[in-house]
Amino acid sequence: DTGVSQDPRHKITKRGQNVTFRCDPISEHNRLYWYRQTLGQGPEFLTYFQNEAQLEKSRLLSDRFSAERPKGSFSTLEIQRTEQGDSAMYLCASSFVGQQETQYFGPGTRLLVL
């Protein structure tokens, strides 16, 4: 298993465009998380899934953001009508339900909105 993967690694878009990111978790992991990290800050939680159910959403996740995990495997994060303030690194993590579960992070997708 090669760990959590994210695609694309970099995305440049113009303000107002829609973008979609993909995350493939570690295969046996049933929890999947999205975080956002801006320069000089720690990651901030956006949302998480257990299997295909989205169980928690941060207030950071405005109505322009939507996340899905249709078959309980990979997940997508879409941002509609991007704004310059959306420029950040978007991180995905996965974990396995159980005692002392640990979140394993992917390399991230760096978004730049011009």
Place this chain on the structure above:
Amino acid sequence: GNSVTQMEGPVTLSEEAFLTINCTYTATGYPSLFWYVQYPGEGLQLLLKATKADDKGSNKGFEATYRKETTSFHLEKGSVQVSDSAVYFCALTSNSGYALNFGKGTSLLVTP
């Protein structure tokens, strides 16, 4: 909600020096505590964790002890190497128990 505060960097040390990065937390209940590390150009990696009071997490020569009485989880290493240069993040589980809440990170530079 649950939160952590960690010392601001950058921290610059000479090789073989002793390292301490302070982290204190505010929480309800009994969160798990973590240190993650981000090497230049790489993703976040779990360095160590502790799930209950008085637990000591350790890995690669780094240690941190979950201190409930002082609400702290300070990261220590007895002798740092140049390869330890990275950004270190303290984190804890949120009130819901699932998400992680991170500190702002502490940049460490170790010089030869």
